[in-house]
Amino acid sequence: MLHMNEIDFTDDSEGRKDATPEGASSRLACTYWRRMARALARRVNLGWLTLHMVPLAAFGGMALALGLLPARKWALLPGWLGLAAFPLWLLLAAVIAALRARRHFIGETQALARLDASCHLHNRLSAAMQGVGDWPPPPDPPPPKPRWNPVRTMLPMLASLAALLLAAFLPLKAATPVAELPPVRELSAWTAVDASLELLREQASVEKEALEQVGEQLDALRAQPRENWYRPGSMEASDHLREQVGQAARDLQQALNTASTALATAASTPLAAHERDALLEQLGQALDALQQGMLPLDTETLAALKEMACQEGLKNIDPAALKQLLEQLREQGKCLGECASRCRAPGSGTPSEPNGQGLGEGQVGLAAAEGDDASGGVSRDKAGNTPMTFRPPQAPIQAGSPEALANRDLRQAVLGETTGVSTDQHEIDRDAWTGTQPGGGAAAHTGQGGEAVWRLPVMPHERSLLKAYFD
Amino acid sequence: MTEHLSEQEIAASQTPLNRLREVLGQVLFGQELLLDMTLTGLLARGHILLEGLPGLGKTELVKALGQALGLDARRIQFTPDLLPGDITGNPMLQERNGTREFVFQRGPIFANLVLADEINRASPKTQSALLEAMAERRVSSMGMRHELPDPFFVLATQNPIELEGTYPLPEAQLDRFLFKLNIKAAGADVLERIVLKRRLGDELETPAVMDIDGWRTLTDRVQRVYLPVVVANYIARLVHATHPGQSQAAARVKFGASPRAAIGLAAAVRARALLQGRINASFEDVQATAVAVLQHRLVLDYHARLEGDTGEGVVNALLAEISTQGAPLPATLKEPTA
Known part of the structure; x- marks a missing residue:
């Protein structure tokens, strides 16, 4: 102050x-x-x-x-x-x-x-x-x-x-850091396919373009979000790719074996004409199999095989060249066998069974006889219903086959749907017209004394105000 | 720049003004506030609209003012058949030296103080004849302008209860009245004084207090009363707040007051300051004159009129809402208690 x-x-x-x-x-x-x-x-x-x-x-x-x-x-x-x-x-x-x-x-x-x-x-x-x-x-x-x-x-x-x-x-209890979760592991099928492709590239026994195509399919699977890797669709596609690569490797190995056996037989023993023709046909089929399929044989080996097969009906084959070619085919066959074994699904048979028909190929031992819907076994990544039942198979539900349905509940009808057809006519009173009416501007009703000839529309609050005013 | 008033001039002004109050107080008993407001309006050179019941002394007040101020006072009784020329005057054809010419015959408006009695009984055409006279203090007839005497005041009266056969004053004309004053009925004690001092039919004689020059001196001094910026700011905010949407009090106002109202309010506060013996105007002067200046300039909407709201009520609400200070106190502070 x-x-x-x-x-x-x-x-x-x-x-x-x-x-x-x-x-x-x-x-x-x-x-x-x-x-x-x-x-x-x-x-x-x-x-x-x-x-x-x-x-x-x-x-x-x-x-x-x-x-x-x-x-x-x-x-x-x-x-x-x-x-x-x-x-x-x-x-x-x-x-x-x-x-x-x-x-x-x-x-x-x-x-x-x-x-x-x-x-x-x-x-x-x-x-x-x-x-x-x-x-x-x-x-x-x-x-x-x-x-x-x-x-x-x-x-x-x-x-x-x-x-x-x-x-x-304020006294606080210190928080303990949460352990970091392990990273998501890749599917075993991818690893197997990847290893097989690597082996085939090193050996150079398969056409490069074919390897690149398989590699692109594998990359497409890997490019999915990690949370989708173990979805049933992804796992099924991965298994399918592995099976395809394994099967292609086995087919190629088998064709190589056939071709090398035919060449070795032709070079080692004198053959009758019909035996030679049979060998030639066998060799031709093997050559066709070698250049087809998912994994065709590399161009150089295929050309060498074709050249060998075309020399006067397998009569004048150079033994040294044949020996070198057979050695190369053996190595390649060995490599393809390795690939096929790597691409074999876990529990799908032993490597000694080249077709992989052992227990576990999409089946469970107990339910082997009911194997149609047993697409997912305990050792497989595939999803599906495990047929743990001895009942006979039920009738198929015919999923995927279109059927015509009738909509009986009209409340569920959609726009554009015909809900009914009728031939009824409107009921019109055709005798109602009694003559010419007064023209435009003529008063239909002149009213009587004391009648209101117009009304003033007022809002409710204005009406209450007016009422309060005149009260 | 106008020189501001000195204390000596203020003191010199108080003598005739007090004498004027005293003389007028002998004519109208118990109406001191009305007398002060009337003098304030006249000092501000404004026209005044008096509204009140018959017999409250409106005519006596005007006659007394004319006599006390030494002014020429006239009374015009407005009726529905009154013509504009009856007020302003008419050109008359006369013969002079063998030639005929129009000669303007001045009407009763050519006076210092005009009492327009029951102005709302005349037709709008006749009412509008006053527009030019009130605003520009002159009359035009046949292309000729005739200046009205200086000073010139119109004191109009209207009766608020007899509305049949009346024509409400147009807004433009209402805006030309500086004040609208409501004359209230006197109390019993005042009536007793009136009964004791007056007799029916008596003609009152009011002594002259000053002449026209003395009055002009006073009105000139009003112009020199200092108007502080803060007071001018208060007037501006108050008038601005009369417009719809500018304040809560004006929520039911259809049209607010004009800039002419702000100018009139400033003149009124200066005049009141002189009448109160101060060299400067104040917030209190604004609050004392705001109702008289603004109430008749507000056009209220339909709802307000039906519910009985009046311009006076709106202005009083505005005075309560609008602070004299330009900026309010922050919420962290409380107004001091006296």
């Missing part, structure tokens, strides 16, 4: 000095009121600053408290660091609030107007500030000032501070 004896009235606002008692009194009043106005302006501006700052600070403190709890639980931050961040946030909030509250700030003139109003001075202060009239004498007691509203100022700040202290010092 400003007191009269605290005021230095040696000079006024314009720096002039007046030695007369009236002048001194006027300077005293001027200094008093202007100081009061500046103090009031400061308080009002601080009020605006606080009004904008308190929500920022309170919400910031709450957010800091909420962030501090998990940070402490995971041992990312110590609690005191969150407390230390709060004053920094307060500083930032003050700057933001000052920028936002600036447009509400008042100056000395507006503060004088407030003093005018609160002291009922009839705007003498505003006039005196502009040099019109004298400053009124300082009142006794001094004019009251606006009071702080603690509910709007301190309460949110205290609440956020309490939350922050609670978050900083």
Whole structure:
């Protein structure tokens, strides 16, 4: 509170000095009121600053408290660091609030107007500030000032501070990090196909383009999202690819064996004409099998075989060249056998059975006789119903075969559907017409005295208003 | 730049004004507020519309004002068959020196103080004859302009209960009245004084307090009363808030007050400040004159009229809603208690 004896009235606002008692009194009043106005302006501006700052600070403190709890639980931050961040946030909030509250700030003139109003001075202060009239004498007691509203100022700040202290010092049990889950393993079928392709590339016994095509199919399966790798469709496609590669390798190996056997027989023993023709036909079939299928034989070996087969009906074969070719075919056959064994499904027979007809090829031993729907065994990745029953097979459900259906429930009818056909006619009263009616503009009914000829449409609330008015 | 009033000039103005109040107080008993508002309106050089029941002294007030101020006062009784020329005057064909010419015969409006009694009984055509006279203080006839005497005031009266055969004043004409004053009936004590002091048919004689020059001096001083910026800001916000959508109080106002109303309100607060003996206008002057200046300029909507809302009620609500301060206190502070 400003007191009269605290005021230095040696000079006024314009720096002039007046030695007369009236002048001194006027300077005293001027200094008093202007100081009061500046103090009031400061308080009002601080009020605006606080009004904008308190929500920022309170919400910031709450957010800091909420962030501090998990940070402490995971041992990312110590609690005191969150407390230390709060004053920094307060500083930032003050700057933001000052920028936002600036447009509400008042100056000395507006503060004088407030003093005018609160002291009922009839705007003498505003006039005196502009040099019109004298400053009124300082009142006794001094004019009251606006009071702080603690509910709007301190309460949110205290609440956020309490939350922050609670978050900083609340005893928490440290969380243990969760073990990282192992990565998703690739399907065994892919690994097998991949290994077979690698082996075939090294040996160069199969056409490269065919290997690339198989490799593309494998890549397409791998390109699926990881969560789809073990879906039934994906696993079935993978198994199918593995079986195809294994079967193709076996077919190629068998054709190679046939061709090498025919060549060796022709070169080693003298043959009768019909035996030679039979060998030639056998060799020709083997050559056809070698250049067809999923994995055709590489071009160079195939050309060498064809050249050998075309030499005067297998009569003049160079023994050295034949020996070298047979050696090459043996190596390639061995490689293809290796591939076929790698692509054999787990439990699908022993490598000694080249056709893989052992137990477990999509069947379970117990239900081997019912094998149609046993497409998924316990050792297979395929999905399906396990035929754990001894009942005879039931009639097929004919899934996939279209049938015509009639919609008896018309409530379920769709747009465009014919729901019924009728030949009925509209019932029209053809005797209703009684003659020519009055033309346009003629009054059909002239009314009687006292009848309302028009109505004023009013809304319900207007009707109630009118009713209340005339009541 | 106009020099502001000095304390000495204010003191010099108070003597005739107080004497005027005293003299008029002998004519109208118990109507001090009405007298003050009437003087305020006249000091602001405005026209005044008096609304009240018959017999409350409206005509006596005007006659007394004319005598006290030394002004030429006329009374025009408005009737439905009154023609514009009956008020403003008519061109008459006269012969002079062998030639005929139109000579303008001045009507009763050529006076300093005109009492337009029961103005709402005349047709709109006749009412509109006052428009030019009130706004521009002159009369046009046959292409000739005739200046009205200075000062020129119109004090019109209208009866609020007899509405049959009346023509409500158009908004444009209402806007030209600086004040609309509602004359209230006097209390029993005042009636007792009237009964004791008056006799039926007595013609009151009011002594002259000042002459026309003295009155002009006073009206000139009104122009020099200082209007603080904060008060001007309050007037502007108040008038702006009369428009629909600008305040809660004006929710049922169809059309708000015009800039002419803001100018009139500023003139009124200056005049009131002089009458109160101050060199500057204040918030209190605005609050004291706002109803008289604004109530007749607001056009209320259908609902407001049906529910009995009045312009006076709206202005009072506006005064309660619009703070004298341009910016309110923040919510973190409370208004000081006295």
